[in-house]
Amino acid sequence: MKSSVITFPGSNCDRDMDVALKKFGFKNKMVWHNDPELPKSDLVVLPGGFSYGDYLRCGSVASKSKIMQSVINFAKSGGLVMGICNGFQILVETGLVPGVLLRNKYLEFICKNVFVKIDNKDNPYFKNLEKDIFELHIAHNEGNYFCTEDQLKEIKDNNQVAIYYCNNDGKIEEEFNPNGSIKNIAGILNKEKNVLGMMPHPERMIDSCLSGEDGSLFFKNLLNNIK
Amino acid sequence: MKISAIITLKKDVLDPQGKVIHQTLEGMNFKNVNEVRQGKYFEIDVNENDPKKAKEIVEDMCEKLLANLVIENYKIIEIQ
Numbered sequence: 494m495k496s497s498v499i500t501f502p503g504s505n506c507d508r509d510m511d512v513a514l515k516k517f518g519f520k521n522k523m524v525w526h527n528d529p530e531l532p533k534s535d536l537v538v539l540p541g542g543f544s545y546g547d548y549l550r551c552g553s554v555a556s557k558s559k560i561m562q563s564v565i566n567f568a569k570s571g572g573l574v575m576g577i578c579n580g581f582q583i584l585v586e587t588g589l590v591p592g593v594l595l596r597n598k599y600l601e602f603i604c605k606n607v608f609v610k611i612d613n614k615d616n617p618y619f620k621n622l623e624k625d626i627f628e629l630h631i632a633h634n635e636g637n638y639f640c641t642e643d644q645l646k647e648i649k650d651n652n653q654v655a656i657y658y659c660n661n662d663g664k665i666e667e668e669f670n671p672n673g674s675i676k677n678i679a680g681i682l683n684k685e686k687n688v689l690g691m692m693p694h695p696e697r698m699i700d701s702c703l704s705g706e707d708g709s710l711f712f713k714n715l716l717n718n719i720k
Numbered sequence: 721m722k723i724s725a726i727i728t729l730k731k732d733v734l735d736p737q738g739k740v741i742h743q744t745l746e747g748m749n750f751k752n753v754n755e756v757r758q759g760k761y762f763e764i765d766v767n768e769n770d771p772k773k774a775k776e777i778v779e780d781m782c783e784k785l786l787a788n789l790v791i792e793n794y795k796i797i798e799i800q
Contacts, residue, residue: 550788557785586788593790600736639733641790673734 506541539580552582581690592640598673629693655680
């Protein structure tokens, strides 16, 4: 299976993502933001980082970069596009997934492990996963998911919430919400379920010695689902 | 001609930075503040002499890049 990770000026999780994808069997290519066309891919990843120094709004400048038109076309034709952290911020700025990511509620950069609960397994990313609750890492300043009431209704009606912040028992409550996200939302799918944006970093949980293995489960399962 | 665009957060969007600024002002003895909302201000020199056209260009910029219409409103003002 072929994957592509896009590197923007200021991306800093692109190589971690490359390591993770290769570890679990993807043939990954790094793609520069200024390239006109995506190589043939089964999965495109927009990595975490601080593309364009977070100027204007996080992800806004990257969402207009040259490669993005090709990524948008790929997504619109049903291709799998996953945005992690800054990649999620870029996705909302393209309009591929609804909503926006605001500054964290308590104005602090948050860097810690959190638990998330998978809400919807009817998609290529989470289908067949045996667990519902995952421990993943977050590191962001703007992860406070927000959308209008109409958008929220549409998101719920179409089962577009991918993951919620929760505790280790899977309880989804305000006290386990690290950044003020509306309804504890940590990740969102598009209507067609081929585009996923989420704040937590699965690529930081792929080594039992360094962190944990919940990211490994995610990537192994993703590869099997795409095959 | 120069056109300015002011981007403000919509009414229902939480503005924690505005809140902190408000609290700080109160701490400095500015007692008459009801609310502070932080926004962005752009000055754009457009190569266009017709004010109507220049404003339309900046409006298009606001819609497509400068503002995120899910959370922000914009106001366009002619400077000179």
